[in-house]
Amino acid sequence: MSVLQQAADARAASFDLAAATRAEKDAALLLMAERLVQRADDIVAANAVDVDKARTGGSTDAMIDRLTLTPQRVAAMADGLRQLAALPDPVGDVVRGSTLANGLELRQVRVPFGVVGIIYEGRPNVTADAAGICLKSGNAALLRGSSSAYSSNAAIVAVLRKAVADAGLPADTVQLLDATSRDSVKELMRARGLVDVLIPRGGAALIKTVVEESTVPVIETGVGNCHVYVDSDADLEKALAVVVNSKTQRLSTCNTAESLLVHAEIADSFLPLVLEELMAAGVTVHGDPRVAAYSDDVVPATAEDWGAEYLSADIAAAVVDSLDDALDHIRRYGTGHTEAIVSESVTATQRFAARVDAAAVMVNASTRFTDGGEFGFGAEIGISTQKLHARGPMGLPELTSTKYVVTGNGHTRP
Missing domain, CATH: 3.40.309.10 (Aldehyde Dehydrogenase; Chain A, domain 2)
Incomplete structure (x- = not known):
């Protein structure tokens, strides 16, 4: 399936997800967590394929550590989803509101972005974190992990999609893009109109490429010197x-x-x-x-x-x-x-x-x-080093935009 078709499917799913209640989203998150634990052996087995390839390919110990999943790390991924379920839902929060002199009631409320694309490297735990934080904030997620973690990510996403569907939400809320070709990254970066925002997580070269070449708006996560x-x-x-x-x-x-x-x-x-x-x-x-x-x-x-x-x-x-x-x-x-x-x-x-x-x-x-969990935000989508919209660990509110709801009583502008 093409990236554009997956993005279109995510767009369709995002409309239903935006209207989902907190109870519906939390039930999906809890079921996702339960299924990850139940399928931990399958996920670790798939991860072993990726780790073996990394070792054979001469990856550093640090990179192999980022890549490796254990039953304990899968359990930690599940705990992250449970923590998300316990957090307040930002969607619908009133950022500010007032009654204007003419009687109009003005409210600025939080709403999901819609479709969030995440491009990341190495760490398969990001797959569950990103899917969960996007779902809780009402966004459909297009996940493009690295080829080095493709077996791990495919196993995780298969579990998550089944859980989301069994919880009554659209399965296309969570999708994994092909990581065997760089073409999927290029297509995702140019899916303006279908994808609302891109978030790159990885090294300096990846972030630079996404920031400079994407036509989709980007939230820049930073290299950490x-x-x-x-x-x-x-x-x-x-x-x-x-x-x-x-x-x-x-x-x-x-x-x-x-x-x-x-x-x-x-x-x-x-x-x-x-x-x-x-x-x-x-x-x-x-x-x-x-x-x-x-x-x-x-x-x-x-x-x-x-x-x-x-x-x-x-x-x-x-x-x-x-x-x-x-x-x-x-x-x-x-x-x-x-x-x-x-x-x-x-x-x-x-x-x-x-x-x-x-x-x-x-x-x-x-x-x-400097970590979303340590700051009490639950699972984070990344740490933003930019100065627009979000900066620092990006929790649930940072995965939303706002819209104004203006209520009148037949008001017309003179």
């Missing part, structure tokens, strides 16, 4: 915990720290500690000459390291002479995702938060908290 800046007034124990957690809690996510900046005044006290901890955790530190002076195991940083999203056990590190130098470094190399400061100085943290241009700013906390 996230920094942790350890200020001169930092509590070193807190700083050590935040840096190590930001880098090592999980290596392959966009909110993992990829860069470390340390104020020169505490470099002698802090760098030996943090280098030892990071290296003990298997992290390779790519440092400037001032960092390299503290350990022979530091790899000299190249120009490319400062802008890298490693998604691996690597981190770039530099010594800076001031908070403003740290801000300058972040402005030059940051991607607008998440930036963190560790400091006991209220003046420093306020200045950092006000002057850093990022979707999320962490003060004395790990970058790994």
Whole structure:
């Protein structure tokens, strides 16, 4: 089936889905979760095919980790759907309303986008998350995962579609596009009029391609070159915990720290500690000459390291002479995702938060908290680094638009 036909089917399904009640959508989500658990063995078996191909093809350990599904990870996908069912339905919420001087009643209400296309790489858990958050927000989902996860995604979507249909909603609420050819991406990006918005999730090359070539409106999710800046007034124990957690809690996510900046005044006290901890955790530190002076195991940083999203056990590190130098470094190399400061100085943290241009700013906390689940949003569709409509973790409200409903009593305009 062509992408345009799938998009047309999604458009038709979206009209019924937009009118579905919260109870109907929640029942579908709960049934989707139940069926995922019931079919976990089949999903993991399909995933094993993808993982074997990835290993044979020489994929990195980080990429294989993103790809791999276990019964526990399938159960976590199901839990994400259950959490969505427990969240308030944004559709129909009144954003603002008033009675005008002429007696007209004005309401701005949340409505679904309609059809949402998601283009993503590697991680098959995104398939369930994206399908669920689109359904809860009243949108039909066109899912275009990567070829590396096609067997996994096909198994997941087959389970989800059957559950949606058994719950009484259109099966075409959730559709998987062919991932064996790049043509499906091109067709999806040009399905303006059938697809309301595209959301790319993946590396810089994918996002750049979708943003630059799509005729369908795009919500840009960002690459994560996230920094942790350890200020001169930092509590070193807190700083050590935040840096190590930001880098090592999980290596392959966009909110993992990829860069470390340390104020020169505490470099002698802090760098030996943090280098030892990071290296003990298997992290390779790519440092400037001032960092390299503290350990022979530091790899000299190249120009490319400062802008890298490693998604691996690597981190770039530099010594800076001031908070403003740290801000300058972040402005030059940051991607607008998440930036963190560790400091006991209220003046420093306020200045950092006000002057850093990022979707999320962490003060004395790990970058790994930039996440829809951690923010209490439930499953997220992605983390937006753009400045229009949605920014940061995109939960249910960010998957809606609004329309105005104006109620009169035979009103005419003079």
